[in-house]
Amino acid sequence: MDKRAHNFNAGPAALPLPVLEEIKENFLNFHGSGMSITEISHRSSLFDEVIDDAIGRARRLLNLGDDYHVLFIQGGASLQFCMIPMNLTLPGRPVNYISTGIWSIKAIKEAEIQGKDVRVIATSEDRDFSYIPTDYTVDKQASYLHFTSNNTIVGTQWGQFPDGRGVPLISDMSSDIMSRPIDVRPFGLIYAGAQKNLGPSGVAMVIIREDMLKRVPDDLPTMLKYTTVRDNKSLFNTPPTFAIYAIGLVLAWLEETIGGLKEMERINKEKASLIYGLIDNSEIYHGIAELKSRSMMNVTFRLPDERLEQRFLTEAIKSGIHGLKGHRSIGGCRASLYNAVTIDSVRTLVEFMRGFEERSV
Amino acid sequence: MDKRAHNFNAGPAALPLPVLEEIKENFLNFHGSGMSITEISHRSSLFDEVIDDAIGRARRLLNLGDDYHVLFIQGGASLQFCMIPMNLTLPGRPVNYISTGIWSIKAIKEAEIQGKDVRVIATSEDRDFSYIPTDYTVDKQASYLHFTSNNTIVGTQWGQFPDGRGVPLISDMSSDIMSRPIDVRPFGLIYAGAQKNLGPSGVAMVIIREDMLKRVPDDLPTMLKYTTVRDNKSLFNTPPTFAIYAIGLVLAWLEETIGGLKEMERINKEKASLIYGLIDNSEIYHGIAELKSRSMMNVTFRLPDERLEQRFLTEAIKSGIHGLKGHRSIGGCRASLYNAVTIDSVRTLVEFMRGFEERSV
Numbered sequence: 001m002d003k004r005a006h007n008f009n010a011g012p013a014a015l016p017l018p019v020l021e022e023i024k025e026n027f028l029n030f031h032g033s034g035m036s037i038t039e040i041s042h043r044s045s046l047f048d049e050v051i052d053d054a055i056g057r058a059r060r061l062l063n064l065g066d067d068y069h070v071l072f073i074q075g076g077a078s079l080q081f082c083m084i085p086m087n088l089t090l091p092g093r094p095v096n097y098i099s100t101g102i103w104s105i106k107a108i109k110e111a112e113i114q115g116k117d118v119r120v121i122a123t124s125e126d127r128d129f130s131y132i133p134t135d136y137t138v139d140k141q142a143s144y145l146h147f148t149s150n151n152t153i154v155g156t157q158w159g160q161f162p163d164g165r166g167v168p169l170i171s172d173m174s175s176d177i178m179s180r181p182i183d184v185r186p187f188g189l190i191y192a193g194a195q196k197n198l199g200p201s202g203v204a205m206v207i208i209r210e211d212m213l214k215r216v217p218d219d220l221p222t223m224l225k226y227t228t229v230r231d232n233k234s235l236f237n238t239p240p241t242f243a244i245y246a247i248g249l250v251l252a253w254l255e256e257t258i259g260g261l262k263e264m265e266r267i268n269k270e271k272a273s274l275i276y277g278l279i280d281n282s283e284i285y286h287g288i289a290e291l292k293s294r295s296m297m298n299v300t301f302r303l304p305d306e307r308l309e310q311r312f313l314t315e316a317i318k319s320g321i322h323g324l325k326g327h328r329s330i331g332g333c334r335a336s337l338y339n340a341v342t343i344d345s346v347r348t349l350v351e352f353m354r355g356f357e358e359r360s361v
Numbered sequence: 362m363d364k365r366a367h368n369f370n371a372g373p374a375a376l377p378l379p380v381l382e383e384i385k386e387n388f389l390n391f392h393g394s395g396m397s398i399t400e401i402s403h404r405s406s407l408f409d410e411v412i413d414d415a416i417g418r419a420r421r422l423l424n425l426g427d428d429y430h431v432l433f434i435q436g437g438a439s440l441q442f443c444m445i446p447m448n449l450t451l452p453g454r455p456v457n458y459i460s461t462g463i464w465s466i467k468a469i470k471e472a473e474i475q476g477k478d479v480r481v482i483a484t485s486e487d488r489d490f491s492y493i494p495t496d497y498t499v500d501k502q503a504s505y506l507h508f509t510s511n512n513t514i515v516g517t518q519w520g521q522f523p524d525g526r527g528v529p530l531i532s533d534m535s536s537d538i539m540s541r542p543i544d545v546r547p548f549g550l551i552y553a554g555a556q557k558n559l560g561p562s563g564v565a566m567v568i569i570r571e572d573m574l575k576r577v578p579d580d581l582p583t584m585l586k587y588t589t590v591r592d593n594k595s596l597f598n599t600p601p602t603f604a605i606y607a608i609g610l611v612l613a614w615l616e617e618t619i620g621g622l623k624e625m626e627r628i629n630k631e632k633a634s635l636i637y638g639l640i641d642n643s644e645i646y647h648g649i650a651e652l653k654s655r656s657m658m659n660v661t662f663r664l665p666d667e668r669l670e671q672r673f674l675t676e677a678i679k680s681g682i683h684g685l686k687g688h689r690s691i692g693g694c695r696a697s698l699y700n701a702v703t704i705d706s707v708r709t710l711v712e713f714m715r716g717f718e719e720r721s722v
Contacts, residue, residue, distance in 0.1 A: 005395030009402050012602055020389055020397050027385040028378075034366030034681065036381050038561040038607070041370050041684065074435035074563060075584060078598035082582035110582055195599050200399040202435060202563045202601025221443035221471055223436060237439035238556050240563025240601060241373055246399070320395065323402065 006345040009323035010152050010298065011196040014340040018257065019249040037245050042238050051234065054248035057255055062184055071206040072234040072244055077174045077193040080204055084170060085111035087216045087226050089143045096142040098162060099123035100132060101151040102329060103172060129154045131290040142167045144188055150176035153327040155300030155334065156293040168212065176297050178254060179339055180265035188212040197338050199247035202240045264339055271337045271346045272296045278350050284357050288332060302332040309333060312356055319352050367706040370684035371513055371659065372557040375701040379618065380610040398606050403599050412595065415609035418616055419566065423545055432567040433595040433605055438535045438554040441565055445531060446472035448577045448587050450504045457503040459523060460484035461493060462512040463690060464533060490515045492651040503528045505549055511537035514688040516661035516695065517654040529573065537658050539615060540700055541626035549573040558699050560608035563601045625700055632698045632707045633657040639711050645718050649693060663693040670694060673717055680713050
């Protein structure tokens with residue numbers, strides 16, 4: 001086999017090698033049909049099995065009750081930013097947001113465009129989004145409380161989710177869904193672009209609680225109503241069949257090879273602690289996120305100057321280590337450690353970082 | 362290699378075998394990156410090349426002038442049904458639609474939901490959509506004239522496009538884009554879900570003329586504005602990278618292996634005439650669409666009764682011929698002959714149909 005890159009991309013990101021191998025192996029002939037998965041009808045029994053399997057696995061992994069629906073919607077998390085206020089605002093009631101970075105701001109902007117009564121009840125903008133706020137009061141009247149569970153850019157993550165005090169939580173979990181067990185019960189809706197922890201880009205997983213669907217206004221465009229997606233089991237129009245198939249394989253890997261979200265969390269913690277441990281004992285690497293708010297998924301750090309950062313990134317690529325360049329909005333470096341990034345890749349990165357420091361001081 | 366099915370699916374549909382083979386071959390290692398195409402960043406130079414190549418090929422194949430933009434948008438043609446009236450209605454001016462079947466009706470419904478002044482200037486509903494109307498008067502004041510260029514369900518197709526008399530044409534070309542050369546100049550916008558002639562499902566190609574973009578209202582949700590997609594070269598948020606990559610390969614096959622749209626049209630005509638020729642000389646197969654309106658892409662026919670139809674479909678599958686079941690809304694049979702369906706598959710179908718007739722009378 002060809003040599004695999006050590007892939008620390010922020011998304012689209014590494015996928016589990018066994019999943020990629022299975023896709024490749026069956027690409028010309030799905031389940032003996034003589035057709036590629038990309039050539040079979042979304043109305044066929046073959047595809048029914050695919051989507052039912054993916055939904056069933058998501059339900060088991062997240063321990064979802066019968067009152068939750070698992071939907072697949074095109075347009076990524078970005079389309080959810082506008083669908084959420086459009087579908088789920090209660091008439092005359094405010095919507096609450098906590099702002100922890102660029103993705104929260106984008107979500108807030110879409111509610112504002114729609115003229116909703118948007119109240120940002122907490123923000124960590126004062127310290128460049130380097131921490132998760134702990135001080136906030138939820139409006140008792142709020143339609144929902146929206147937050148971003150993991151912030152890919154600065155590398156912060158909610159350890160314990162905010163307390164909605166009865167107000168339904170809504171969370172963009174694009175970058176940490178399925179990375180750890182969660183209690184979904186306080187959530188009215190959870191959404192995640194697939195391209196970090198779930199599969200290829202081009203689809204979002206939306207987990208919505210039954211009672212939230214009653215809020216959906218009748219007069220929305222058909223494709224923008226959660227009820228349309230729910231009523232048609234995500235098959236109102238042709239879904240991204242390949243992406244859903246790949247998500248099913250990733251979830252099967254999570255369930256059967258990894259052994260579930262508790263074990264996945266243990267591995268993810270181990271991966272992150274290897275790099276944070278190095279950073280905390282280093283002369284040249286400086287963590288960007290504040291200690292208590294550090295993300296298990298995206299480890300962000302800076303080197304003393306941009307010249308050295310550039311050399312670091314260039315030498316990393318020469319060593320087969322990819323995707324370490326920080327987000328264009330803040331610069332620096334970032335190692336994204338999504339589920340499919342192996343301990344072996346992380347050890348290789350840590351070794352490289354250690355060697356680079358030795359060569360540089 | 363495994364035996365390939367003869368795939369007459371209506372969409373998702375057959376893809377060119379060399380394209381599938383190339384995807385398979387490179388699936389674990391895209392361009393020597395050590396990563397799958399599904400694992401590389403949409404902000405990487407590798408993906409820039411992919412999307413630029415796909416756009417360039419679409420431009421050349423359709424002979425687009427500099428005033429046209431090629432965009433990739435998630436949500437299929439169905440999301441376009443609502444984006445078009447939302448973005449392109451001129452204030453106080455009506456929108457014109459010609460209704461030639463279920464897909465036209467769905468497009469019309471979304472304009473109505475938004476409260477637009479919708480005028481359906483012609484419909485073929487009186488004869489179950491079995492023909493393309495020729496009698497209609499376009500409102501001179503209309504914002505646009507929308508029509509469906511090919512109707513997959515009944516199997517009709519516009520041979521010559523309607524004359525907009527200066528009003529910009531907008532067309533859903535999901536099922537016949539790239540099947541024949543067209544003159545794009547009367548068109549303000551052309552859109553097509555990918556899963557018939559372009560690639561895997563999960564993305565629509567939208568071709569929009571520069572002047573239409575001036576109509577886009579400022580206050581729309583960001584993801585639903587054509588200007589957002591144009592300003593960000595379809596990379597405002599993470600696009601469906603795998604689907605765009607596959608589309609690029611399909612367009613390369615069209616350009617380099619087939620030799621362009623004129624040659625593709627010749628082949629498509631030959632394929633369709635093989636089946637229509639058989640139907641027109643048959644005792645048991647009866648074409649559904651009226652002669653003058655017949656589609657080159659979807660050949661629809663009935664057998665004398667449902668029992669025989671069922672036997673026909675069952676025996677076809679046993680002979681490795683798939684996807685002949687008509688759309689659930691009208692029943693009957695349908696052979697979809699998109700670009701990637703080979704002459705060899707069509708000959709196999711014709712032989713099977715001839716044999717079935719001989720055995721049945």
